Amino acid sequence: MLTAAEAERLIFTLVEPVRAVESVLLADCLGRVLAEPVRSELDFPHWDNSAMDGYAVRAADVQQVPVRLAVVAEIPAGTRPEVVIGEGQAARILTGAMMPEGADAVVMQEETSRQESEVTVLAEVAQGSFVRSRGSFYRAGAALLEAGRAIAPAEVALLAAAQQTQVKVFRRPRVAIVSTGSELVEPGQPLGPGQIVDSNQYALAALVAQAGAVPVPLGIVTDAREKVKRAIALALSQADMVLSSGGVSVGDYDYVDAVLEDLGATLHIRSVAVKPGKPLTVATVGEEGSRQLYFGLPGNPASAMVGFWRFVAPAIQRLSGRAGSPSVAFVWAKAMTELTAGGKRETYLWGELRATEAGYEFVRSAGSHSSGNLVNLANTSGLGVVPLGETRIAAGESVRVLVCR
Numbered sequence: 001m002l003t004a005a006e007a008e009r010l011i012f013t014l015v016e017p018v019r020a021v022e023s024v025l026l027a028d029c030l031g032r033v034l035a036e037p038v039r040s041e042l043d044f045p046h047w048d049n050s051a052m053d054g055y056a057v058r059a060a061d062v063q064q065v066p067v068r069l070a071v072v073a074e075i076p077a078g079t080r081p082e083v084v085i086g087e088g089q090a091a092r093i094l095t096g097a098m099m100p101e102g103a104d105a106v107v108m109q110e111e112t113s114r115q116e117s118e119v120t121v122l123a124e125v126a127q128g129s130f131v132r133s134r135g136s137f138y139r140a141g142a143a144l145l146e147a148g149r150a151i152a153p154a155e156v157a158l159l160a161a162a163q164q165t166q167v168k169v170f171r172r173p174r175v176a177i178v179s180t181g182s183e184l185v186e187p188g189q190p191l192g193p194g195q196i197v198d199s200n201q202y203a204l205a206a207l208v209a210q211a212g213a214v215p216v217p218l219g220i221v222t223d224a225r226e227k228v229k230r231a232i233a234l235a236l237s238q239a240d241m242v243l244s245s246g247g248v249s250v251g252d253y254d255y256v257d258a259v260l261e262d263l264g265a266t267l268h269i270r271s272v273a274v275k276p277g278k279p280l281t282v283a284t285v286g287e288e289g290s291r292q293l294y295f296g297l298p299g300n301p302a303s304a305m306v307g308f309w310r311f312v313a314p315a316i317q318r319l320s321g322r323a324g325s326p327s328v329a330f331v332w333a334k335a336m337t338e339l340t341a342g343g344k345r346e347t348y349l350w351g352e353l354r355a356t357e358a359g360y361e362f363v364r365s366a367g368s369h370s371s372g373n374l375v376n377l378a379n380t381s382g383l384g385v386v387p388l389g390e391t392r393i394a395a396g397e398s399v400r401v402l403v404c405r
């Protein structure tokens with residue numbers, strides 16, 4: 001049985017990123033992944049400009065202070081200065097306004113006193129002070145943003161400033177979701193004896209959407225081999241990646257692995273030494289170059305979600321075309337409660353990861369950590385990890401926590 005870290009590494013090698021490119025409006029690009037490097041034809045700043053409200057001066061004139069200078073112009077932001085600053089002269093200048101010719105420094109307003117058409121400068125000024133010089137942040141033509149960069153709000157700001165009204169991004173991966181189980185009913189339907197609501201369909205769709213991909217929910221399939229086969233074939237025809245839940249353990253009606261083999265898939269992983277979520281099927285369908293990844297997650301709600309956070313989320317990051325080697329984020333936190341485990345598998349306990357001034361704290365959810373219990377999954381923001389071979393982390397000790405997002 002593979003360890004979680006081994007499974008994660010193997011899964012990365014199996015993911016083939018979506019390469020199709022589409023163009024989206026600047027206003028719609030948040031959360032997408034850049035398909036091409038972005039350059040600007042503009043220098044940043046575009047002009048020498050003032051970083052302060054004050055006076056544009058010749059530094060050479062302001063070496064002996066106090067000194068009086070004649071104010072020969074006023075330059076608000078967004079205008080072209082019409083003057084050349086000569087010896088003994090200054091221009092009133094506002095933040096962001098273009099520097100006038102002749103001036104090479106700005107004195108901040110707080111270090112001056114103004115008398116009608118003259119200003120007294122009270123503190124000496126070095127050449128270049130409070131001048132943001134053209135191209136000092138970025139030179140036109142260089143790469144501003146690399147391909148493979150996920151677009152967060154700061155990237156949106158850069159794209160806007162670089163006049164990118166249309167942004168070339170990778171197509172979002174489509175991820176099909178199939179729930180297997182004859183006991184499952186749609187939310188809203190009455191429950192017969194022994195039945196259970198298909199919560200995984202909705203949980204996985206929410207996780208897929210949060211990971212930046214497009215969920216393709218395909219509903220429930222009962223535990224009949226032919227039906228499971230048809231459902232999986234349909235899912236593969238509609239998506240870049242498929243997630244199913246249920247049907248991957250050793251029960252009499254667990255058909256997913258057998259059906260994948262019927263469909264010509266290669267099974268790479270059948271179980272991982274983690275708790276919850278040991279039965280985990282990872283398969284690929286198709287030849288290298290057009291290969292689809294299949295995750296058969298266990299049916300128990302906590303197992304399905306933990307399996308997603310630990311293995312599927314980073315795979316979707318990679319599928320989305322993000323550069324670098326994506327991985328789940330782990331942080332060290334102070335365990336606020338005791339954490340126990342069986343010791344035979346790496347154990348993930350759900351709970352709340354809190355950022356405090358003193359660092360992170362992890363509070364294990366109260367109640368049962370049975371893989372069938374989804375009631376106390378609410379409010380989960382981290383999974384505290386009890387490593388393989390260990391059975392206890394005492395309250396107050398450090399615990400490694402997977403950040404759920």
Ligand code: AMP
Nearest residue numbers: 179181197198199200246247298299300
């Ligand atoms: P399985 O992995 O198919 O053996 O399923 C294990 C258990 O998980 C089942 O007995 C159900 O109680 C539960 N389960 C399976 N599929 C789902 C689902 N889609 N939503 C919620 N619970 C499920």
Ligand code: MG
Nearest residue numbers: 181246247299
């Ligand atoms: Mg089942």
